[in-house]
Structures are given as C-alpha cells and as structure tokens.
Amino acid sequence: MSEPLLACEDIVKVFPGVRALDQVGLRLQAGTVHALLGENGAGKSTLIKVLTGVHAPDGGRLRWQGDEVHLRSPLEAGRLGIGVVHQERNVIPGFSVAENITLQQPPARRGLISPAAMIGPARDCLQELGLDLDPRLPVRELSVAQQQLVEIAKALHTDSRVLLLDEPTASLSPGEAERLFEVIRRLTARGTCVVFVSHKLEEVFALCDTVTVLRDGRSVLESAPLSEHTHDDIVSLMVGRAHAATAFTPRTVDASGPAALSLTGIATAAGHEDVSFDVATGEIVGLYGLVGAGRSELVKAVLGLDRVHSGEVRVHGEPASISSPRQALHRYGIGYLTENRKEEGVFLDQPITRNIAVTVWRKLAGALGQVSSKREQAVAQDLVDRLGIRLARLGQNAGELSGGNQQKVSLAKWLATDTRLLIVDEPTVGVDVRTKHAFHELLWELARDGMPIVLISSDLGEMVTLADRVVVMAGHRVRGQVANDHDYERMSQRIIRLIHDRPAPEAAVEKGRMTP
Amino acid sequence: MRTAAVAPDAGTEEPQTPPRTSDRLPFWVNQRLGLLVLTIGLALLFGALRPAFFDARLVLFPLLRDISTLTVVALAQMVVLSVGHMNLAVGRMAAFGALFAGFGYDRLGLPLPLGLLLCLAAGAAIGALTGWIIARTGVGSFVVTLAMDFALLGLVSLAYSALTENAAFTSTPAGLDELRAYSLADICVGPVCGSPAIPQIAQFTVLALIALGFLYSCTRIGRELLLTGANPAAAELSGIPTKRRVVTAHALSGLLAALAGFMAAAGTGTFRASIGDDFMLPSFLGAVLGGTLLTGGVVSVVGALLGTSLVAVIRKGLDLLGVGLESLNIYLGCVLLLALSADRVRNVLSYRKVVRST
Structure with a gap:
C-alpha cells in the first residue's frame, strides 16, 4: 500500500x-x-x-x-x-x-x-x-x-x-x-x-x-x-451486536369515533391548496414528500403559526380554529415534535428537567404559581425511564446529550402532558441506527395505546415501517394516499409514481394549470 | 409501552455514559462563592490599610445604602436579561417613578406608603408599555429601550420644570427622613439594638431579593421567563406565552427601577430629574458580575447583590485610600477585568483537572 x-x-x-x-x-x-x-x-x-x-x-x-x-x-x-x-x-x-x-x-x-x-x-x-x-x-x-x-x-x-x-x-x-x-x-x-x-x-x-x-x-x-x-x-x-429487525406487535386503528384530526380543503398563506386528510384514533398517518413539498409548513399553519385561508380543521370532531401552539397544546392537546431540534425543539443550555416539564408547569403550579421541584423532577424522571434517555443527572443541560437523546427529551415534553394528537416532524434525522429503531418502537407503541400520530418524514423506509397510510404531498398539494402494506419495494414504486405522476413545478405555476 | 421503549437498549453491556458529559465541577468554581470571597477579602484589605473603613456610621452605613439601591438597579436589569433582552432605560424609568412619588407627596399630600405604591405602579406601567412595544413590533429591546430612554429624559425634565419651581419636589412626607437616616441601631428589642451600619432602607432590597429569588427558583412564571430567554422559538412551540413573558419581564424591570429611584430619592431627600442618571452601567455590571448571562436564560439573584457589593467596596476602599476620581476608575476597570477573568481562569483550571482524571 x-x-x-x-x-x-x-x-x-x-x-x-x-x-x-x-x-x-x-x-x-x-x-x-x-x-x-x-x-x-x-x-x-x-x-x-x-x-x-x-x-x-x-x-x-x-x-x-x-x-x-x-x-x-x-x-x-x-x-x-x-x-x-x-x-x-x-x-x-x-x-x-x-x-x-x-x-x-x-x-x-x-x-x-x-x-x-x-x-x-x-x-x-x-x-x-x-x-x-x-x-x-x-x-x-x-x-x-x-x-x-x-x-x-x-x-x-x-x-x-x-x-x-x-x-x-x-x-x-x-x-x-x-x-x-x-x-x-x-x-x-x-x-x-x-x-x-x-x-x-x-x-x-x-x-x-x-x-x-x-x-x-x-x-x-x-x-x-x-x-x-x-x-x-x-x-x-x-x-456492537447483531442487529435484528424486530417485528412490531400488530395494532389496530379505531376508526369508529370521529377522526382525531380532520383537514378539509385547507388553503394557507404558505401556498397550500385543497389539502384534505383524516387521522383516526390510534392511526399513524405519514406525510411523505420531497424537501420543499410543504409538509412542515402545512402543520405549522394548522398550529396557528401561519394563516389558514380557507377550509376546515376538526380536532376530535370539534371544529377548531387554532391561533397559537399554546392554544393547540392546552385546548386541543396537540403536540408538535419539530424537525429543527436545536433551534426549536430543546433548550440546549437548560436542565433536562425544565426541558421536559415545560408543558406541565401549568398543572403543577400551586396557588402562588409555585412549582414544586420535587414533583417536576418526578415527571421528568418518569419520562427519562420510559424513553430510556441516557443521562448523568436530571440537572444536566440538554445540550450535553447526544443527538438521539436530545430528540427523546424533545419528545418527552409532549408525553408529559396529556397530548391527544402528536405530530412528529422528521423524528430520526441525524439519529443513529439504534436510537432510530428505539424511536420507531416508541411511536408504534404510542399509536397502539391509541395515540393518533401524524408522521412527517423524508425517509421512505421509516414511512413503510411505521405508517398505516401515507399521504403523498408535492408542490403544497396532496397528490394521493396510499395504504401501507409494509412492502418497501411496492410502496416506494407507488409513492414515487404519485409524486412524479405530474412533474412537480413550483406552486405558483401549478395554480394556473391545475385541473382535476 | 414502558418495556417496549427500554428493550432495545437493555441488552448492551457497555457502560453507557452519555458522551461529552461534563461532570459536576468542583465547588470552588462557583462564581458566587468567588465573588463573596473576593469582596470580603478586599474589605479586610481596605480595613487593614485604613481602619476607618470599618467605621459603622461614616463609612459602612452609606456604603450599604449605596449597595442597597444599586442592587435593586442590578435586579431591574437582571429581570430583562433573563428573557434575553436589555433595558437601557433603567435610570430614566427610576426617574419616572420618582417623579410620581414626588408629585404624590408634594401635590397630593400622600402618605409615605401610598406615594411608594404610586411610584411602583408608574414604573411597572412604563415598563409594561416598553415590553408591549417590543413584543408587538418585534423591534429589538436595545432600540426600543434606547428610544424610551430619550423619550423619558425629555418627559421627566419637562414635568419637573412645569410642576416645580426649582426642578425638584422638596416637601417630603413624614417618615422619609427616618427612612434615610435610620439604621438597625434604631430598632431595639429590649436592651438589644441592631447594628448601626445597616440602613433601614435595605429592607426594600431584601424584599426584592426574596421576591425575585422565589420567582426564579420556585414559580412557573420564573421558569417561563428563563426558557423564553434561552430559546424564544422553542419556548413558543412549547406553549409558553412568550410575548406575555416579555411584557412581564419589562414591567417587572420598570417596577424595580422605580423602586430604586424611590430609594435614591429617599437617600438624598429630594425628588429631582437627575435621579437614576448613573444607573445604567452599574445595572449591567452588578448583574453580569453576578453570573447573569447577557444572552438570557440564566440569572443569579444573589449574584446581583454580590456583584454590586464588590464594585461598591472597591470604590469606597480606593476612595478612602485617597485615590483620585480618574485613577479610581482605572483601578476599578482593572479589578473588574480581573474579577471577570478570574472566573474564566477558574473554569479552565477545573476543566483541565476533570479532563486529567478521565
């Protein structure tokens, strides 16, 4: 050599x-x-x-x-x-x-x-x-x-x-x-x-x-x-050990009641038009699309961070007009796990306890607004155990954890409160194989316990592993829906065909010539 | 779901300490402790060089009165720093509050506590307005408070010249002189009296310290203020009413500034426009020396007291040593640089120690 x-x-x-x-x-x-x-x-x-x-x-x-x-x-x-x-x-x-x-x-x-x-x-x-x-x-x-x-x-x-x-x-x-x-x-x-x-x-x-x-x-x-x-x-x-793909326990989707989240004909200031889909209790609905398809923007608009022009949002059957993430959380029980972990997800220079308990302070607060740090720590410890977050101590700053563990902390705050609908945005980007697998199991089990989940991901493998249905988006529109049969080859064929069925030009061009 | 979530990691035998964990640093790295030691050490040094430094009535009493006032000023700055903002108008907000107190005493004949309340309410209101402008327009706190500083400078001077003859309210309510001059020596329980060095006006500082300590260590609002400062975007997405917290912080800052203005006025006995002129720099100095981060998210209430004390002790000590005003400022600059870099040196040393033991 x-x-x-x-x-x-x-x-x-x-x-x-x-x-x-x-x-x-x-x-x-x-x-x-x-x-x-x-x-x-x-x-x-x-x-x-x-x-x-x-x-x-x-x-x-x-x-x-x-x-x-x-x-x-x-x-x-x-x-x-x-x-x-x-x-x-x-x-x-x-x-x-x-x-x-x-x-x-x-x-x-x-x-x-x-x-x-x-x-x-x-x-x-x-x-x-x-x-x-x-x-x-x-x-x-x-x-x-x-x-x-x-x-x-x-x-x-x-x-x-x-x-x-x-x-x-x-x-x-x-x-x-x-x-x-x-x-x-x-x-x-x-x-x-x-x-x-x-x-x-x-x-x-x-x-x-x-x-x-x-x-x-x-x-x-x-x-x-x-x-x-x-x-x-x-x-x-x-x-460091043989990696075996574990099969998940099968779960069922409860479609009897009203949909946990139902979007009908949503149009937003960000350029979405006529976006409609439902998420049932215990269902994982994937939002798939290429970068720039407008998936995160759609979710942010629904959470009140951008304007929804027209269309109807229903949460658990009740018409909802959400003006801020705060309202989404406290009134409708919607948790949003952001894709920008470092900028929007965790408070890097703050203790893990605070990072997790931030959503429940309202509930823990006493008459003077005082929060017992013991109860706060109990909440955090419980979630650290449940999610298997690896840390030295709860008072450690979140920034000292590895990426995967930070992501778990970011998820933990939504599980601490009574979130009734979880939106996860690219949950495993930059996360290693093992943590990714743990995350998939976690989301799967959450859905099995009845949590409706909207999963935004650009990782097709992740979609095929987790989702019950995949809603395919391109150019700020829904291109179609595919029921997941958990076969990677077939699914990727269908999804890619949906995306490229029509060339996906920019949204502005799209509006002019879009005929159903 | 508990078992399922833990299962994938359970089988590994390697000791999984999370990477890049800094172990708890040794206690002597604590910044507050360093400040306390430095302050006491300097006080002893000055006392040894000039025994007059320990004169309770002539030196310690006015020293502690200054510290009381400036600590409240530092706290006023600390509160806005906690949300990652700054308040360049602390001094003018103090003057604004004092204007209302003086007006209340002089024209409305208010008793002492009511005038104080009026003063605090005015400070909180002007602070809240500042916070509201910042939250509403999204313009940076630096710009808005700078503008507020100019606006109040003009407004307060105009008000004094319109309302008074020689630009000051001089009639004071009953109790104000006592507040200025009395120390703990004037409070006796039977034959035991307090120290003549500790001014009674310090009661406000102690109250403010306790209230803020409680706010930041124990309450929801305190935590929400800190998280808003640490990462506004994440705080908003976590359901914290960040805009409301910005207004809270500025209102609180205005209230504390007004309290400091009242204390300063009580200390001199007149309510005039120049109150708070020299508040701005000490406000940052006290807070930052104490360990409050300029970027938000980390505060130290006790640190504000210690930082302010250090500066005041250095000033008083050098003054007693006969150092002229100009050279005093040079020395002060050097000592502050040392105090701030000593902190850095301590951190580097302890970091090396921990690394070596790994």
Missing part, C-alpha cells in the same frame, strides 16, 4: 468525564472515498474536529504524507490541504458565490481585494465541479444544496487534497444527492481523498471504497476495503 495522504495514529481526545477518542487510527489514501461511520456520540465529529485543527489531540500523532504535523487551527489545516464541509452551512449569506469561494485567499493587489479578479478562479472551481452557477450571485439566493456545493468549491480553491464531508446528504433530495455523488467521483478522479460521513448506509455502499467504523471512541474497523463487508456486518460493528 502506498504512503497515505493523511494518517492518524492512536489519536486520543478527552473531554470532562469521557474519552471521546481512544487510540483511533485512520489512513486516508489519495483518490479514494473513505466512509467514516458510527452511531451518534461514537466520536465522528470529534475526529473530524481533530483532523481539521479545531481540537488539539491529547495523544497520538497526525501524519501528512508521512511527516508528523501539529494542527493548531482550522486555518493551518486548510493551508496543509485539509478541507471540510460541515453538516451546517458555513457560508456568508450576504457575500457572492465568488467571494465565498475565494474567502480564505482572496485575490488581492497591494492589499486591496479586487472583486473582478475573484470571478475567474471561482468560475474555474465551479467548472471543475460541473456546476453552472453565476459567481456574482449572492449566496443567500441559492438553495441549501447549492450552498453546500459552493462550500466544496471553496475547499477546491484552497487546493484541498483531503475533503471531509460531514453528513452532506442530510438535507438533500435524492436528485441533489446524486449530483453531489457525481461531484465526489470527479474529485476522487483528480486524486483527492474524500471522507464521507453519513447515516445512510445505502449511500455509503454505493459510493465509498474504504471504511472506518467508530464505536464509543474506538475504531472497531480501521481503513478496511468496504467490498469485503456486508451491510449487516457494518451495522453490527456500529451497534
């Missing part, structure tokens, strides 16, 4: 109370795609931060083409040729594409930056990626996927020979992801090593050459050829 481009030897990184990385090894060869896998909290992000100079390792060595290097800052890593595209976008929205691409080495003459000189190099980088973007366009006008590609172009401009992509496809549609893979293949063809972090194993197997699996801060599989391993091998390496 030739000299690796970048190699880690016995990297150790310690945070208070935990060895985040424990003698991790990694060998990155030029011209390959290297998969970095592991559950949430296994140490992937920490390793990336060590490789890019954000964290200094507490032990071990980094070798760049055989020479030992010490990276003191992301800038140094960038100069060496290590580029990174984080999960969150790191572009400056107000700057143009060219300015963003050339940000680290802006072409300058006598200390003055010349905007015109940026266009050329920026265009070269974009062309190399096969992108047709105007370098003069402000980045804020681009889609998320395009912004991501701009970041990759930025890494190209600094001559990155190792490019780290942290969950690049998390917020991309299948088409956009395919385009990204095309770019990755181009990059490897010119000798770059791409490190690909993802929870989606299908992508990993389609794209990657070698693989490193981390578990609890150790590398359980180190820079091995991916072709020698099966899908199941990798999952059991990540989870």
Whole structure:
C-alpha cells in the first residue's frame, strides 16, 4: 500500500468525564472515498474536529504524507490541504458565490481585494465541479444544496487534497444527492481523498471504497476495503451486536369515533391548496414528500403559526380554529415534535428537567404559581425511564446529550402532558441506527395505546415501517394516499409514481394549470 | 409501552455514559462563592490599610445604602436579561417613578406608603408599555429601550420644570427622613439594638431579593421567563406565552427601577430629574458580575447583590485610600477585568483537572 495522504495514529481526545477518542487510527489514501461511520456520540465529529485543527489531540500523532504535523487551527489545516464541509452551512449569506469561494485567499493587489479578479478562479472551481452557477450571485439566493456545493468549491480553491464531508446528504433530495455523488467521483478522479460521513448506509455502499467504523471512541474497523463487508456486518460493528429487525406487535386503528384530526380543503398563506386528510384514533398517518413539498409548513399553519385561508380543521370532531401552539397544546392537546431540534425543539443550555416539564408547569403550579421541584423532577424522571434517555443527572443541560437523546427529551415534553394528537416532524434525522429503531418502537407503541400520530418524514423506509397510510404531498398539494402494506419495494414504486405522476413545478405555476 | 421503549437498549453491556458529559465541577468554581470571597477579602484589605473603613456610621452605613439601591438597579436589569433582552432605560424609568412619588407627596399630600405604591405602579406601567412595544413590533429591546430612554429624559425634565419651581419636589412626607437616616441601631428589642451600619432602607432590597429569588427558583412564571430567554422559538412551540413573558419581564424591570429611584430619592431627600442618571452601567455590571448571562436564560439573584457589593467596596476602599476620581476608575476597570477573568481562569483550571482524571 502506498504512503497515505493523511494518517492518524492512536489519536486520543478527552473531554470532562469521557474519552471521546481512544487510540483511533485512520489512513486516508489519495483518490479514494473513505466512509467514516458510527452511531451518534461514537466520536465522528470529534475526529473530524481533530483532523481539521479545531481540537488539539491529547495523544497520538497526525501524519501528512508521512511527516508528523501539529494542527493548531482550522486555518493551518486548510493551508496543509485539509478541507471540510460541515453538516451546517458555513457560508456568508450576504457575500457572492465568488467571494465565498475565494474567502480564505482572496485575490488581492497591494492589499486591496479586487472583486473582478475573484470571478475567474471561482468560475474555474465551479467548472471543475460541473456546476453552472453565476459567481456574482449572492449566496443567500441559492438553495441549501447549492450552498453546500459552493462550500466544496471553496475547499477546491484552497487546493484541498483531503475533503471531509460531514453528513452532506442530510438535507438533500435524492436528485441533489446524486449530483453531489457525481461531484465526489470527479474529485476522487483528480486524486483527492474524500471522507464521507453519513447515516445512510445505502449511500455509503454505493459510493465509498474504504471504511472506518467508530464505536464509543474506538475504531472497531480501521481503513478496511468496504467490498469485503456486508451491510449487516457494518451495522453490527456500529451497534456492537447483531442487529435484528424486530417485528412490531400488530395494532389496530379505531376508526369508529370521529377522526382525531380532520383537514378539509385547507388553503394557507404558505401556498397550500385543497389539502384534505383524516387521522383516526390510534392511526399513524405519514406525510411523505420531497424537501420543499410543504409538509412542515402545512402543520405549522394548522398550529396557528401561519394563516389558514380557507377550509376546515376538526380536532376530535370539534371544529377548531387554532391561533397559537399554546392554544393547540392546552385546548386541543396537540403536540408538535419539530424537525429543527436545536433551534426549536430543546433548550440546549437548560436542565433536562425544565426541558421536559415545560408543558406541565401549568398543572403543577400551586396557588402562588409555585412549582414544586420535587414533583417536576418526578415527571421528568418518569419520562427519562420510559424513553430510556441516557443521562448523568436530571440537572444536566440538554445540550450535553447526544443527538438521539436530545430528540427523546424533545419528545418527552409532549408525553408529559396529556397530548391527544402528536405530530412528529422528521423524528430520526441525524439519529443513529439504534436510537432510530428505539424511536420507531416508541411511536408504534404510542399509536397502539391509541395515540393518533401524524408522521412527517423524508425517509421512505421509516414511512413503510411505521405508517398505516401515507399521504403523498408535492408542490403544497396532496397528490394521493396510499395504504401501507409494509412492502418497501411496492410502496416506494407507488409513492414515487404519485409524486412524479405530474412533474412537480413550483406552486405558483401549478395554480394556473391545475385541473382535476 | 414502558418495556417496549427500554428493550432495545437493555441488552448492551457497555457502560453507557452519555458522551461529552461534563461532570459536576468542583465547588470552588462557583462564581458566587468567588465573588463573596473576593469582596470580603478586599474589605479586610481596605480595613487593614485604613481602619476607618470599618467605621459603622461614616463609612459602612452609606456604603450599604449605596449597595442597597444599586442592587435593586442590578435586579431591574437582571429581570430583562433573563428573557434575553436589555433595558437601557433603567435610570430614566427610576426617574419616572420618582417623579410620581414626588408629585404624590408634594401635590397630593400622600402618605409615605401610598406615594411608594404610586411610584411602583408608574414604573411597572412604563415598563409594561416598553415590553408591549417590543413584543408587538418585534423591534429589538436595545432600540426600543434606547428610544424610551430619550423619550423619558425629555418627559421627566419637562414635568419637573412645569410642576416645580426649582426642578425638584422638596416637601417630603413624614417618615422619609427616618427612612434615610435610620439604621438597625434604631430598632431595639429590649436592651438589644441592631447594628448601626445597616440602613433601614435595605429592607426594600431584601424584599426584592426574596421576591425575585422565589420567582426564579420556585414559580412557573420564573421558569417561563428563563426558557423564553434561552430559546424564544422553542419556548413558543412549547406553549409558553412568550410575548406575555416579555411584557412581564419589562414591567417587572420598570417596577424595580422605580423602586430604586424611590430609594435614591429617599437617600438624598429630594425628588429631582437627575435621579437614576448613573444607573445604567452599574445595572449591567452588578448583574453580569453576578453570573447573569447577557444572552438570557440564566440569572443569579444573589449574584446581583454580590456583584454590586464588590464594585461598591472597591470604590469606597480606593476612595478612602485617597485615590483620585480618574485613577479610581482605572483601578476599578482593572479589578473588574480581573474579577471577570478570574472566573474564566477558574473554569479552565477545573476543566483541565476533570479532563486529567478521565
């Protein structure tokens, strides 16, 4: 084997109370795609931060083409040729594409930056990626996927020979992801090593050459050829035990009473038109669609965060006009598990107790409005036990938990109160295999106990596993409904056909020519 | 469902400490404790250098009276900081409240407690109005309170010049002079009298501290204020009436500012427009030194008292040492920088210690 481009030897990184990385090894060869896998909290992000100079390792060595290097800052890593595209976008929205691409080495003459000189190099980088973007366009006008590609172009401009992509496809549609893979293949063809972090194993197997699996801060599989391993091998390496798909206890839908939630001909300020569907007691109704189909926007409008122009919302048979999430919660018992866990779901810098008990303070409060912290903690402890949330103590800040556990905390607050209708929005994005499975079981059991659930997800597998019915949306309209027979192949065929039956142009165009 | 939810994790044997858990940091990292030690240490140092520092009537009494007033000012700022806002108009709201108290005593002949109530009501009302504007328009608290500061500056001066002859209400109700001058030495239970160092006006501060301590540690509204500050979007989605809480916080801030204005006026004996002129910076200083976060979501009621005390002790001590006003401010700046960075140093040290033991 030739000299690796970048190699880690016995990297150790310690945070208070935990060895985040424990003698991790990694060998990155030029011209390959290297998969970095592991559950949430296994140490992937920490390793990336060590490789890019954000964290200094507490032990071990980094070798760049055989020479030992010490990276003191992301800038140094960038100069060496290590580029990174984080999960969150790191572009400056107000700057143009060219300015963003050339940000680290802006072409300058006598200390003055010349905007015109940026266009050329920026265009070269974009062309190399096969992108047709105007370098003069402000980045804020681009889609998320395009912004991501701009970041990759930025890494190209600094001559990155190792490019780290942290969950690049998390917020991309299948088409956009395919385009990204095309770019990755181009990059490897010119000798770059791409490190690909993802929870989606299908992508990993389609794209990657070698693989490193981390578990609890150790590398359980180190820079091995991916072709020698099966899908199941990798999952059991990540989870640390054989992963068996468990069958759920069958459950029945109680369609006798009035529907728990019934939408009829809803039109909203966000552009929805004629949206109708019902959710029965104990039923899981999936809302499937591509990113931008308007699913979360629909739910937010129903919760009173946006205007509903016309149509009728009935909750448990009673006509409802909901003006705020507060009213939705306290009057109608609707809980909404948001897709933006960090921005809208949990209070990162607040104790777990408060995060969970926030919905029941009204009930716990005494005459003076005082809340007994003992009763508050009892509520939180009960849910921590029920959901299997892993924590050191209840007073810990929610931000110290791993992503999956944060998501459980976010769900716990709705289970603490007497939620009679649960809306879950992308519940398992960025959550590892094991937690994802636990979550599915949890939602299934909730429905079995009679909870009506609206499940919004872009993960078709999740839909097929959980939903009783799938409502397919595209372009802010309902395209049709499919009863779930839990057969992935058949279901995906039908759903994709519903979505693409008609091309899904923008909502504005749609309105004009929509005839039933 | 209990068993089903736990089942998938039950079979694993690896010790599942959640990743990146910071263990509870050692007690000496506690910021409040550090402030207390620093304050007492400095007081002892000044006392050793200038024994006059411990003179109960001439030094400690006015020192504690200042601390009482400025602590209430810091609390007024802390309350808005808890929802992630700020109140640049604390001083002017204090003047606004004091204007009503003075008017009540001078023109309406109100007794002491009624005038105080009028003062508090005026402060709460102007605070609530500020909060309502912020909640309603969505304009930042910085801008709105800055505008409010200018508006009140003009309004209060106009009112004084229209209502009084020499820009001050001078007639005071019965009891106000006692409030200014009396200490615990004037309260005796049999032969035992209180300390002459502790002013009676501190009773308001103690009340405010207890009330806010109760609010933030025990009540629903207190928690809702903190969560609104920590993450407004998540708070709204969790069913917290965030707009109402913003109004609550600003109303409370106005009320406390007015109380501080009343205390300041009682301390000088006249109700004039210049009351509260120098409140704004100490309000931030006391709150932030005490551990309240500027970004919202974390407050320390006791910290506001300790932070204010530290600043006041340094001022008084340097003053006694004969340091001139200009150099006093330089020293004060240095000590504050030290106090704030000492906190950071403590955190880094304890963090390293915990890391080493892992």
